Amino acid sequence: xxxxxxxxxxxxxxxxxxxxxxxxxxxxxxxxxxxxxxxxxxxxxxxxxxxxxxxxxxxxxxxxxxxxxxxxxxxxxxxxxxxxxxxxxxxxxxxxxxxxxxxxxxxxxxxxxxxxxxxxxxxxxxxxxxxxxxxxxxxxxxxxxxxxxxxxxxxxxxxxxxxxxxxxxxxxxxxxxxxxxxxxxxxxxxxxxxxxxxxxxxxxxxxxxxxxxxxxxxxxxxxxxxxxxxxxxxxxxxxxxxxxxxxxxxxxxxxxxxxxxxxxxxxxxxxxxxxxxxxxxxxxxxxxxxxxxxxxxxxxxxxxxxxxxxxxxxxxxxxxxxxxxxxxxxxxxxxxxxxxxxxxxxxxxxxxxxxxxxxxxxxxxxxxxxxxxxxxxxxxxxxxxxxxxxxxxxx
Amino acid sequence: xxxxxxxxxxxxxxxxxxxxxxxxxxxxxxxxxxxxxxxxxxxxxxxxxxxxxxxxxxxxxxxxxxxxxxxxxxxxxxxxxxxxxxxxxxxxxxxxxxxxxxxxxxx
Numbered sequence: 001x002x003x004x005x006x007x008x009x010x011x012x013x014x015x016x017x018x019x020x021x022x023x024x025x026x027x028x029x030x031x032x033x034x035x036x037x038x039x040x041x042x043x044x045x046x047x048x049x050x051x052x053x054x055x056x057x058x059x060x061x062x063x064x065x066x067x068x069x070x071x072x073x074x075x076x077x078x079x080x081x082x083x084x085x086x087x088x089x090x091x092x093x094x095x096x097x098x099x100x101x102x103x104x105x106x107x108x109x110x111x112x113x114x115x116x117x118x119x120x121x122x123x124x125x126x127x128x129x130x131x132x133x134x135x136x137x138x139x140x141x142x143x144x145x146x147x148x149x150x151x152x153x154x155x156x157x158x159x160x161x162x163x164x165x166x167x168x169x170x171x172x173x174x175x176x177x178x179x180x181x182x183x184x185x186x187x188x189x190x191x192x193x194x195x196x197x198x199x200x201x202x203x204x205x206x207x208x209x210x211x212x213x214x215x216x217x218x219x220x221x222x223x224x225x226x227x228x229x230x231x232x233x234x235x236x237x238x239x240x241x242x243x244x245x246x247x248x249x250x251x252x253x254x255x256x257x258x259x260x261x262x263x264x265x266x267x268x269x270x271x272x273x274x275x276x277x278x279x280x281x282x283x284x285x286x287x288x289x290x291x292x293x294x295x296x297x298x299x300x301x302x303x304x305x306x307x308x309x310x311x312x313x314x315x316x317x318x319x320x321x322x323x324x325x326x327x328x329x330x331x332x333x334x335x336x337x338x339x340x341x342x343x344x345x346x347x348x349x350x351x352x353x354x355x356x357x358x359x360x361x362x363x364x365x366x367x368x369x370x371x372x373x374x375x376x377x378x379x380x381x382x383x384x385x386x387x388x389x390x391x392x393x394x395x
Numbered sequence: 396x397x398x399x400x401x402x403x404x405x406x407x408x409x410x411x412x413x414x415x416x417x418x419x420x421x422x423x424x425x426x427x428x429x430x431x432x433x434x435x436x437x438x439x440x441x442x443x444x445x446x447x448x449x450x451x452x453x454x455x456x457x458x459x460x461x462x463x464x465x466x467x468x469x470x471x472x473x474x475x476x477x478x479x480x481x482x483x484x485x486x487x488x489x490x491x492x493x494x495x496x497x498x499x500x501x502x
Contacts, residue, residue, distance in 0.1 A: 014445055080433040110440035135425050135442040173425025175442050247497040
């Protein structure tokens with residue numbers, strides 16, 4: 001590592017994504033969790049009964065303990081982090097969630113729970129609110145129970161409706177998160193109506209981004225150009241109609257764009273993720289998308305050092321690493337060359353320009369994928385449901 | 396977890412509606428006004444978002460406690476000995492922007 005890189009003016013992070021477990025009662029085929037879960041192993045909570053399976057001695061092996069997470073939270077706050085998102089997997093699968101929320105509030109962090117809602121009963125809603133939880137982002141798969149449950153691979157939709165009303169009743173600000181893909185994109189107006197009827201403050205309409213399970217299932221999930229064009233009109237109109245009453249975030253389907261997304265606002269600039277076993281990642285998908293990157297673990301190193309000095313955070317920080325056409329591009333401080341994970345997944349080299357960019361020599365690889373969408377039949381497209389870490393270990 | 400990470404967000408900007416003199420702006424539910432200990436600056440924290448306030452916005456938001464728009468403008472004009480008309484336009488612009496982003500509520 002050149003000295004100039006380790007001693008350059010390092011920015012402070014603003015937000016920590018705490019993936020406290022990869023266990024989840026849902027099996028969404030677009031999950032951004034890694035398909036191999038790296039070294040993470042865990043048991044599966046029983047989503048149907050709401051009970052937890054007995055803990056064998058190997059249960060949750062590798063997952064950080066409550067005290068370890070509290071230390072991570074304190075170290076993050078000391079680094080300058082202002083926001084924490086508790087995510088997963090399903091963060092409610094950890095019984096110590098309330099304790100962690102409390103610790104985050106004590107560290108003066110804005111606390112966000114990103115959840116399927118499964119496992120959120122009256123007691124836990126109240127406990128979380130009392131611990132100071134600032135906001136809940138509740139995922140929905142669509143507006144219709146049958147389609148939603150088919151996408152989730154679990155009977156979840158009606159329980160989510162119930163959970164939404166519990167969150168409202170506890171007066172915790174509510175966001176509805178929809179991941180948009182080929183099978184639900186035509187329901188966009190109804191999904192927005194659902195958010196209105198549930199009294200959400202925010203709606204996130206996020207076109208699926210192809211990482212993890214979504215990359216595996218890309219052929220089944222990628223919408224057509226016509227679908228995308230219509231969805232954009234609907235989202236734009238809804239945003240205008242609901243301005244000031246519901247805030248709508250529309251995340252673009254980047255394969256259909258000609259310029260890349262400003263991923264992470266630059267590598268190692270504002271965000272960090274800590275995964276269930278304590279690996280610190282510049283982004284949640286980096287561990288599976290960029291296999292040659294070595295990640296540091298909070299059990300071995302302080303967060304401060306990892307953020308400032310580690311190879312995983314410094315490799316793509318700034319603009320020094322950039323190849324052409326990024327290096328001389330006037331957009332280089334605007335889109336930061338796009339997404340490193342996407343470059344790795346689509347070109348085999350994380351240091352390449354994001355191939356979504358029209359100036360990338362690899363743009364043809366994206367166009368080829370888009371051509372396939374409009375040429376083959378819907379019926380041939382099946383997806384693979386996400387499985388939990390333990391089940392995967394038997395494959 | 397969801398695949399629409401905050402970091403990948405593209406924000407679309409919207410046209411504004413006018414705000415009347417009698418409007419009472421308040422910080423929206425789920426939004427927290429806080430001093431960023433790393434910089435000493437005031438920030439608004441909300442789901443997956445942070446806005447660092449400039450001095451004008453900070454002065455305006457610290458007065459969003461039930462006062463009306465015209466009261467806020469008058470207070471600021473007195474404190475900074477500024478032109479009321481120009482100040483009113485600035486305050487309206489700032490509040491409209493914050494309201495469109497649902498960071499304040501207008502009642």
